[in-house]
Amino acid sequence: MIRDYTDEEARRALLLKWGMAAADEIPAWVAEMDYALAPPVAEALAEAVSRGVVGYPPLETGGELGKAYAGFAARHYDQEVDPGQVLPVVDVTAGVRVALDVLSEPGPMVMPVPAYSPQLEVAQVTGRERVDLVVDADAERAGIDLDRLDRLLADGARTLLLTQPHNPWGRVFTRAELEGVRDVVLRHGARVISDEIHAPLVLPGARHLSYLAIEGTADHAVAVVAASKAFNTPGLRCAQIVTADPATRDRLAGAPLVRNDSWSPLGVIAAVAAYTHGDAWLAALVQRLGEQRSLLASLLAEHLPRARMRPLEATYLAWLDLRAYGHDEPASVIRERGRVWLEEGSRYQPGLAGHVRLNIATSPERLTEIVRRTAGALGS
Template sequence: MNPLTELTLAQLQQRTSVKWRTYAADVLPLWVAEMDVPLAPPIAARLKRAIDLGDTGYPAGNDYAEAFREFAAARWSWDGVEPDRVALVPDVMLGMVETLRLITGPGDPVVVTPPVYAPIFAFIEHADRKVLTAPLGDDGRLDLNALDDAFQRARSQSEHTVFLLCNPHNPTGTVHTRQELEGVAVLARRHGVRVISDEIHAPLVLPGASFTPYLSVAGSEDAFSLVSASKAWNLAGLKAALLLAGPAAASDLARLPEEVSHGASHLGVLAHTAAFREGRPWLESLLTGLNHNRALLEGLVAEHLPGAALVRPEGTYLAWLNFRALGFDEAAGNGGLAVVTDLAGPARFFLDNARVALSSGHVFGRGGAGHARINYATHADILTVAVQRMGRALSERRASAS
C-alpha cells in the first residue's frame, strides 16, 4: 500500500499542524516538510499502548540508540553506531546548537553550503556564532574548492571552526556520494575544521542513489552527526533525536549537559524507536510512492511549467525549482534574517495566482533567489492539480505581458 494515497484532501484539511493551518482552505500546501500520510501502524500501536497505560512520563533507557544501531547496520551496512557515543537530544536543530556550544565559542564561524535548510541561518545566529558560506556548485552539488576557500577564511578568524553538513541536502534533494564526503573529510582535517552532519533525511534516499553516513567516512573521527525518524516517518510533532559522536569526539560528547536530554518527549522516543525497529516495511512502501511522485512531478513540470528547471531530487521528498528563466527573481536576502513563511518571487506569485503554497527560494540563502521548493510527499492527485494550477497562472501571466 502506498501511504501517500491513503488520505483524501478533505481528511488532510482536518489536520491542525502548521502545514494545514498557515494558509486559507483554498490553498494547496506543498511547502513545509510534513508528509500527507497516516501514521505507520507500528508507531501508532506503540503510542496507543503508552496512552492506554498512561505511560506519559520522562524518557528512560537506551532503546532508541539501539534501534537506530540496528537500522543503520541493516540499511547501510554500517556498524559504527556505538550506543555509548550517542546522546538523546530534543531534535536535530537543537542538537546542532548544543554541539556548537561544546566545540565553539561566541563569534566563532560556522560554514554552510547555501542554498540550504533555511532555519540553519537563524539557529547559528541565535547561538551567537557567525555564518560563513561555501555555495553549492552550479550543478547543485558540494563545491570542494569553495569549501576549501571557506575553511581557510574561517580558520583565519578562529581556531574553533565548524562545517555544518546537510546530508542529504535540503532543499536540492542531493545525496552526497562517498567520494564527495571523503573530499569533505580531507579538507576538514587539513584545515582543522570540525564537521556536524545533519542526517535527518538519511532514510529517504530514492532509487539511483545511496546514502553514506558521514561518520562512516575515513577522517571523520572527530565529527558528529544528528539523526531522527522525524522526516522519514512524519514525526515532527513527537520530539526526539540522537547526537552521534565519532571516536575522537567522545570526550566532547561527555561534556554535553545532562539536562539537554530532558527536552526530548517520552512519546517521541517511543515513536522514533518503533520507527527504526519496526517501521522498515512501511518505509519501503513510502519510498515506492515517493519515487512514483518524483517521476510524476518531472512530467508535470515539463508539461505545465515550460521554462522552469527542476533539480531531480535523489533523496528527501523536496524538490528545487528554478524559475529564473521565466523572469522571476528577488533579492537574494540573508537567510538568517528570513523566516520560512517569508514569500517573494515565484513562491509569492504562485500563492497569489495559483493558490499553491511553496517555500520561497530566498530564505535558503545565497543562490535561492528565483527558486522555490516544492514538497511532493502528497497524494498524486493533489500534486497534479497543484502543478496544473501553477501552469495556468503562468499562462495568464504570459498572456497579460504580451
C-alpha cells in the first residue's frame, strides 16, 4: 500500500526536500516522506479541485473537520474529543503561536531542547523570552527534568511547550511522565501547549496519550494536531487546536482573524479524508516505518558501530549521536564527502556538537545507501 517514489518522481513532488538537493545527493533532512500520497487523500483533493474549491475556507469551529478528528482520536488514541472544541489553524507552529498570543500570560516560555528548530523562536515572536530545559545528551532515554521545570516555573516562566511524541528525540511520553508534568504545572498555575503532530506516527511498542487526556489538564492546556505529517501534506496548510474547556475554546475562537493565518480549504478536505478514510494506509505506513527502524539499527551496527541512536518510539526521524567520529558538525562533513543531506544537531540545540537527524521515511534501498555513504564520509 506504501508506494516509494522514484528519484524522478520525488524531485517533481517534493520541491523542498528533493528539489533543493544536488543531482548526486540523497536528501534525508526535512520531514517529508518519499512515498506517494495516500489514495483517499489524493482522490478527495482531485475531486475538490474539479469542483473549483480554491476559495476561502469556512470560518467555523468544529464542523466536518472537528467530527473527523474526533473520530480519529477515538479510534487511534481512545480519546474522547468534543468536535466543537476543534479549531482550524494554518499549521502546527502557527497554532502554537496563536495559543501563546491568546492564552498565555506574559513571561518566559520553557522549551525542552533539543527541539523542533522552527519553534526555537516562537516565544520571541510573541514578545516572550525562551528558557531552555536542556536534555542530557548522554541519557539513555530523553525525558523532562521535572525538578528543572519546577525551578524555571518558580522563576517566572508561565508556559511549557511540550512536543509529544517528541521531535527530534523520537520519544513517546508515558502517562506517569505526563502526570508529573501536570503536577508541576498546576503547582505554579502555568500553561501547557502540547504539539502532538507526530501522534499518528507512534511505532510498534509504544502508544500515544494526549496531554489533554490526562485528568486535570483541561483548563490549562491545548493540543495542536494535524494530519499533515502522517499523510505527507504539509503544503496544504491545515492544522487544528484541540481544547477541552469551553472557556479556552471561546478565547481562541474570539481572537482577531489577523492572529490566525487563514488555513486552506484543500487542507481541510485532505485532513477530513485522512482522518476518515486513511486508517488502512496509515497502518501500512507505521508497519513500513517499523521495518525501516529495524533496518537502520542493523545498518548502524554494521557500518557505523560507534554511532548511538536514541530509542525511536515515534516519528520517522532518527536522532543520532556521532560524537565518537570526531566532528562537531557531522552533517556538513557527510554532505560534502558522502553526498547525503542530513540535518545538523545544532539546528535543534544551538551549540550542540556531533549530532544529526536522519529521515528514514524512504525506500530500504535508499536508507541502505544513506548509511553506507555516511560511514564512508566519517571514515568509520
